[in-house]
Amino acid sequence: MRPHADEWEDEGFFPNTVFTRMAELGYLGLKYPEEYGGQGGDYLHDAVLVEEMAGCGSGGVAAGVGAHIGIATPPVWKFGTDEQKERFLAPAIRGEKIAALGITEPDAGSDVAGIKTSATRVDGGYVVNGSKTFITNGVRADFVVTAVKTTQEGGHRGLSFLIVEKEMDGFSVSKKLDKMGWRASDTGELAFQDMFVPDENLLGEENKGFYLIMANFQWERLLMALGSTGSMFNLLDTAIQYAKERSAFGRPIGNFQAIRHKIAEMAVRAEAGRAITYNALRLFAEGHDAIKQVTMAKLQTQRDAFRQADDTIQIMGGAGYMKEYGVERAARDLRLGPIGGGTDEIMKEILGRQLGL
Numbered sequence: 001m002r003p004h005a006d007e008w009e010d011e012g013f014f015p016n017t018v019f020t021r022m023a024e025l026g027y028l029g030l031k032y033p034e035e036y037g038g039q040g041g042d043y044l045h046d047a048v049l050v051e052e053m054a055g056c057g058s059g060g061v062a063a064g065v066g067a068h069i070g071i072a073t074p075p076v077w078k079f080g081t082d083e084q085k086e087r088f089l090a091p092a093i094r095g096e097k098i099a100a101l102g103i104t105e106p107d108a109g110s111d112v113a114g115i116k117t118s119a120t121r122v123d124g125g126y127v128v129n130g131s132k133t134f135i136t137n138g139v140r141a142d143f144v145v146t147a148v149k150t151t152q153e154g155g156h157r158g159l160s161f162l163i164v165e166k167e168m169d170g171f172s173v174s175k176k177l178d179k180m181g182w183r184a185s186d187t188g189e190l191a192f193q194d195m196f197v198p199d200e201n202l203l204g205e206e207n208k209g210f211y212l213i214m215a216n217f218q219w220e221r222l223l224m225a226l227g228s229t230g231s232m233f234n235l236l237d238t239a240i241q242y243a244k245e246r247s248a249f250g251r252p253i254g255n256f257q258a259i260r261h262k263i264a265e266m267a268v269r270a271e272a273g274r275a276i277t278y279n280a281l282r283l284f285a286e287g288h289d290a291i292k293q294v295t296m297a298k299l300q301t302q303r304d305a306f307r308q309a310d311d312t313i314q315i316m317g318g319a320g321y322m323k324e325y326g327v328e329r330a331a332r333d334l335r336l337g338p339i340g341g342g343t344d345e346i347m348k349e350i351l352g353r354q355l356g357l
């Protein structure tokens with residue numbers, strides 16, 4: 001991927017062949033059962049992949065692949081029927097169908113329970129009306145695991161999930177959104193107009209969608225922490241190398257205490273991020289309730305990774321600001337971390353509750 005990253009970033013899109021090639025190598029199904037074409041591994045195999053993807057040179061590519069394997073297909077695996085796994089999970093593992101997760105709406109992001117997209121029961125299924133925004137893989141996705149309201153009841157109770165397919169009448173991609181970072185990733189705005197979705201596309205139980213969202217968030221947040229940890233180590237390597245090679249006032253800039261100390265702090269930041277993330281990952285993979293640790297890992301690593309990129313830019317001076325070195329891109333990509341998958345403020349709210357406040 002690395003040799004193509006610049007081209008894909010400039011084009012604002014990476015080709016679907018990334019998915020097919022990754023599928024050939026077995027990477028799209030590492031944690032999924034062999035009966036659906038997966039590798040029969042577990043969460044830790046995905047964790048290694050995601051940490052390594054941080055080195056692919058494009059946060060957008062990592063995000064697109066991450067959305068497919070990390071947030072959109074896990075609910076089908078966890079909550080789907082055998083038939084749904086055959087129809088959606090197996091082709092997703094083969095790279096034939098690309099998946100997206102559609103929760104956020106123009107008027108509801110952090111407040112997930114406030115979504116308005118309605119699914120009205122009719123004979124044999126639902127009629128769906130509404131819209132979704134900021135959806136990763138939204139433009140290219142063959143199916144979207146979509147949160148809808150199945151009752152008028154307020155709060156969490158009326159939430160359900162439907163698997164929406166791109167060929168369905170009434171489905172349209174209203175916009176490909178332009179953005180600060182993750183530029184190779186297609187972030188889409190979707191519209192549903194009187195779209196009929198059959199009963200067999202209901203994922204999990206009707207009105208129990210909130211449990212699905214909450215279960216999914218833990219893994220999504222862990223993946224974001226792993227990706228940021230990988231990025232922090234990559235940036236540290238870049239900074240060290242540059243500090244050794246670049247000279248000013250007759251000596252390598254790494255010999256100046258100001259630079260040396262900054263790099264020492266960067267090393268601590270990366271190591272601390274890895275420690276807090278691996279601890280949460282271990283608890284999660286062992287099946288413990290790890291909400292507190294996962295939330296802490298997400299909160300700590302996202303802002304820190306952005307700071308790591310900013311420090312690397314500073315160490316590199318003008319070169320850090322140039323596209324050539326990829327560090328300005330890392331900064332733009334990593335700025336999403338404290339926003340996506342639950343903002344820093346929401347992480348602190350969750351932690352506050354975990355701490356009994």
Ligand SMILES: Cc1cc2nc3c(=O)[nH]c(=O)nc-3n(C[C@H](O)[C@H](O)[C@H](O)COP(=O)(O)OP(=O)(O)OC[C@H]3O[C@@H](n4cnc5c(N)ncnc54)[C@H](O)[C@@H]3O)c2cc1C
Binds near residue numbers: 101108109
């Ligand atoms: C590039 C990109 C890709 C994305 N991909 C997807 C995707 O694939 N699928 C998907 O469903 N969503 C996706 N999202 C949406 C993302 O999850 C939301 O942007 C995020 O949850 C925040 O919601 P919001 O943008 O509506 O902000 P808002 O909820 O409007 O928040 C605005 C500000 O208010 C703060 N705030 C809100 N509530 C509180 C509170 N209770 N206490 C304190 N502060 C609060 C927030 O922290 C934030 O600072 C993506 C977003 C981006 C930018």
